[in-house]
Amino acid sequence: xxSSVMRDLMAITARxxxxxxxxxxxxxxxxxxxxxxxxxxxxxxxxxxxxxxYGPTEGFDDTKRHIVEVMAEEGMDADIEDMLVTTxxxxxxxxxxxxxxxxxxxxxxxxxxxxxxxxxxxxxxxDVIQIETDSDGMRIDLLEQEIARLESEGRRPKFIxxxxxxxxxxxxxxxxxRRKKLVEIAREKELLILEDxxxxxxxxxxxxxxxxxxxxxxxxxxxxxxFSKILSPGIRLGWVVAPAPVLEKLNLxxxxxxxxxxxxxxxxxxxYFELGDWKQYVGSVKEIYRTRRDAMLAALEExxxxxxxxxxxxxxxxxxxxxPDFLDTQDLLAKALRExxxxxxxxxxxxxxxxxxxxxxxxxxxxxxxIEEGIKRIGGVIQEQIALYSTLTGxxxxxxxxxxxxxxxxxxxxxxxxxxxxxxxxxxx
Amino acid sequence: xxxxxxxxxxxVSLRSGARVEDALGYLDxxxxxxDVGSDLVDRLKESKPDVVFIALHGRGGEDGTVQEILEILxxxxxxxxxxxxxxCMDKVLAKYALIDAGISTPDFFAFNERAFSEFGAAxxxxxxxxxxxxxxxxxxxxxxxxxxxxxxxxxxxxxGALVAAxxxxxxxxxxxxxxxxxxxxxxxxxxxxxEALPVVEALPHEGSFFDFxxxxxxxxxxxxxxxxxxxxxxxxxxxxxxxxxxxxxxxGFSRVDLxxxxxxxxxxxxxxxxxxxxxxSLFPQAAEAGGIAFQELVSQLIALALARTPSTVS
Numbered sequence: 001x002x003s004s005v006m007r008d009l010m011a012i013t014a015r016x017x018x019x020x021x022x023x024x025x026x027x028x029x030x031x032x033x034x035x036x037x038x039x040x041x042x043x044x045x046x047x048x049x050x051x052x053x054y055g056p057t058e059g060f061d062d063t064k065r066h067i068v069e070v071m072a073e074e075g076m077d078a079d080i081e082d083m084l085v086t087t088x089x090x091x092x093x094x095x096x097x098x099x100x101x102x103x104x105x106x107x108x109x110x111x112x113x114x115x116x117x118x119x120x121x122x123x124x125x126x127d128v129i130q131i132e133t134d135s136d137g138m139r140i141d142l143l144e145q146e147i148a149r150l151e152s153e154g155r156r157p158k159f160i161x162x163x164x165x166x167x168x169x170x171x172x173x174x175x176x177x178r179r180k181k182l183v184e185i186a187r188e189k190e191l192l193i194l195e196d197x198x199x200x201x202x203x204x205x206x207x208x209x210x211x212x213x214x215x216x217x218x219x220x221x222x223x224x225x226x227f228s229k230i231l232s233p234g235i236r237l238g239w240v241v242a243p244a245p246v247l248e249k250l251n252l253x254x255x256x257x258x259x260x261x262x263x264x265x266x267x268x269x270x271x272y273f274e275l276g277d278w279k280q281y282v283g284s285v286k287e288i289y290r291t292r293r294d295a296m297l298a299a300l301e302e303x304x305x306x307x308x309x310x311x312x313x314x315x316x317x318x319x320x321x322x323x324p325d326f327l328d329t330q331d332l333l334a335k336a337l338r339e340x341x342x343x344x345x346x347x348x349x350x351x352x353x354x355x356x357x358x359x360x361x362x363x364x365x366x367x368x369x370x371i372e373e374g375i376k377r378i379g380g381v382i383q384e385q386i387a388l389y390s391t392l393t394g395x396x397x398x399x400x401x402x403x404x405x406x407x408x409x410x411x412x413x414x415x416x417x418x419x420x421x422x423x424x425x426x427x428x429x
Numbered sequence: 430x431x432x433x434x435x436x437x438x439x440x441v442s443l444r445s446g447a448r449v450e451d452a453l454g455y456l457d458x459x460x461x462x463x464d465v466g467s468d469l470v471d472r473l474k475e476s477k478p479d480v481v482f483i484a485l486h487g488r489g490g491e492d493g494t495v496q497e498i499l500e501i502l503x504x505x506x507x508x509x510x511x512x513x514x515x516x517c518m519d520k521v522l523a524k525y526a527l528i529d530a531g532i533s534t535p536d537f538f539a540f541n542e543r544a545f546s547e548f549g550a551a552x553x554x555x556x557x558x559x560x561x562x563x564x565x566x567x568x569x570x571x572x573x574x575x576x577x578x579x580x581x582x583x584x585x586x587x588x589g590a591l592v593a594a595x596x597x598x599x600x601x602x603x604x605x606x607x608x609x610x611x612x613x614x615x616x617x618x619x620x621x622x623x624e625a626l627p628v629v630e631a632l633p634h635e636g637s638f639f640d641f642x643x644x645x646x647x648x649x650x651x652x653x654x655x656x657x658x659x660x661x662x663x664x665x666x667x668x669x670x671x672x673x674x675x676x677x678x679x680x681g682f683s684r685v686d687l688x689x690x691x692x693x694x695x696x697x698x699x700x701x702x703x704x705x706x707x708x709x710s711l712f713p714q715a716a717e718a719g720g721i722a723f724q725e726l727v728s729q730l731i732a733l734a735l736a737r738t739p740s741t742v743s
Contacts, residue, residue, distance in 0.1 A: 007440065008437070008438075008439070008440035008441065009437065011439060011440050012435060012437065012439055012440075015435055017435075326588065326589045326592065327589075327592065328589070328593055331577060331592075331593040331596040331597070332596055334437055334576065334577065334596045334597050335595075335596035335597070337435075337437070385592050385595075385596070387546070388542065388545060388546065388591070388592055388595060389588050389589070389592050391545050391546055391549075391551050392545060392551045392554070392587070392588035392591055392592070393551070393588045394551055394552070
């Protein structure tokens with residue numbers, strides 16, 4: 001298992017006095033209360049015994065039909081036969097890794113990658129290789145080189161894990177050209193891709209891109225979906241779509257893990273699709289996130305130093321900022337915590353030493369004024385560190401003039417308000 | 430029992446606290462556990478404990494802050510008093526006290542940020558680097574668990590290391606690197622006086638030093654207790670640790686960390702007024718090796734807290 005420093009520092013970020021831009025929390029405060037009450041009442045009236053009972057390991061068919069609906073929204077045509085309902089998308093990462101990876105086996109993923117995947121990969125002792133990304137997502141040219149290198153050593157990756165759309169943590173999206181190339185490579189080399197797509201429906205602007213699953217026509221892409229960002233993370237409902245032989249193994253793994261995903265949760269989702277308007281809800285949270293993203297970008301412009309740069313995602317919930325390489329964001333976090341603000345240090349998204357000067361900033365979990373205040377505080381801390389570094393390397397000399405050198409008179413410093421009708425009592429020079 | 434808080438060592442404190450709480454339960458004490466926050470004084474006034482077990486680490490809990498409050502409230506508490514806590518937490522103060530007492534500690538220079546931002550102290554760095562040699566150990570003056578400690582292998586690394594250390598504290602130490610064996614000695618006051626526990630040696634698997642990660646992850650560091658040292662060396666090291674304890678005015682217990690170089694006397698790095706009490710911590714392991722089970726240790730610390738007379742306080 002990996003670092004506890006990060007865990008210990010991150011545990012402090014949950015303290016109430018801290019402005020945390022560290023979490024990946026969607027905003028759940030606007031979920032329609034009345035609809036929810038109706039959903040519960042509907043279950044109580046019609047399906048209570050079933051909702052409270054164990055369900056099939058693979059999940060209920062009705063749940064799967066709604067998943068089909070959600071996937072269709074992004075141009076994917078999935079079959080309920082090819083699906084496994086899971087307890088959050090996280091479980092899919094765990095089951096896929098458990099199914100395919102023996103200690104020492106290779107997994108390829110992006111650099112940076114979803115921080116929550118790393119402990120899963122490590123726990124199964126995978127050899128994780130991370131491929132650099134840029135503003136268009138994973139560098140597929142570098143991926144090809146890496147695959148060739150592995151081949152020359154007689155090795156193959158068990159799967160390639162990607163978060164192609166509004167990636168957590170970098171916010172970047174894999175370009176259409178690269179998507180096609182990635183799928184082509186997978187088909188040519190018969191390599192599996194695990195596509196993790198929690199944010200695909202949270203696009204604020206720009207053209208929608210087909211998921212890898214849609215480009216592949218269900219041979220080599222395992223699709224990981226979740227309701228966490230489009231409905232609720234607390235209900236713990238995700239899914240995987242995979243070819244039959246893979247699905248069978250995943251099913252066995254799931255049985256061993258938790259027997260079945262919560263029936264109550266599945267009934268809630270079914271009731272929601274009947275009584276609520278899921279697309280409208282997604283639309284409304286998207287609006288909220290768009291405004292918050294804009295607030296964060298504006299605050300970054302204002303408060304972060306010119307030496308910093310950051311991604312400008314067209315959707316999703318994260319921005320990834322990179323600082324000059326002499327700063328370490330884990331140490332910076334310690335200082336930031338003293339100012340009651342937090343972010344995720346970039347090193348959490350890498351298995352090696354990279355990412356030390358980057359940070360992940362979340363904009364879905366706080367309102368605009370909190371975001372502005374948070375970025376202001378972080379920016380202040382960064383500016384201090386940069387100034388200190390410059391002083392230490394002699395780039396600037398110490399700035400402050402010693403006191404007593406000033407020729408200012410007290411009068412100029414203290415402005416006394418003149419009494420009405422009398423001369424100014426401010427005194428002359 | 431006080432635990433948690435919001436220092437950077439909060440999680441370690443919660444684990445220490447959990448272990449102590451279990452022990453207190455076995456000892457049949459009536460325990461109220463407080464995760465310290467802004468309501469601490471109110472809660473203490475309300476519960477009127479007979480004794481307060483402080484399982485806090487780092488700022489606020491180990492530096493005299495909480496001790497001061499408890500003194501004001503007239504509540505007996507475990508561990509060192511205010512002055513000793515301040516001195517142990519602030520490595521600069523501790524090192525000067527040791528130097529005055531003739532106890533060896535590595536050469537060092539200390540700065541606060543103002544020295545750099547207002548007085549141009551950056552220009553002294555080349556001289557410092559020459560005096561201390563490389564690698565230079567750069568660390569925050571007040572921080573536990575090896576957080577913020579960096580090794581600067583060359584001139585280019587020093588500014589980054591200083592910036593990192595200044596993230597944790599306003600005062601920073603540049604210290605000579607002592608190559609040698611990493612030892613830790615627990616001290617515990619008993620009826621027969623101050624007892625130095627069997628010496629622990631830390632042998633980290635990865636990296637050249639005993640960092641935060643290897644300290645708290647089970648399996649990343651090998652601890653040898655008692656350390657494989659000759660009787661003479663063991664006695665010397667234990668004596669130095671005891672001297673350190675007395676010089677700093679500690680009470681109850683403490684853990685002194687030292688480096689044992691190939692040549693020359695052992696060098697004291699620091700003293701910890703509230704050593705970690707987790708499953709992987711050194712102090713409980715040393716106590717165990719010395720025949721003192723964790724519950725007994727906890728019991729003894731409470732007895733010491735209750736026995737403290739005003740003259741031993743601060």
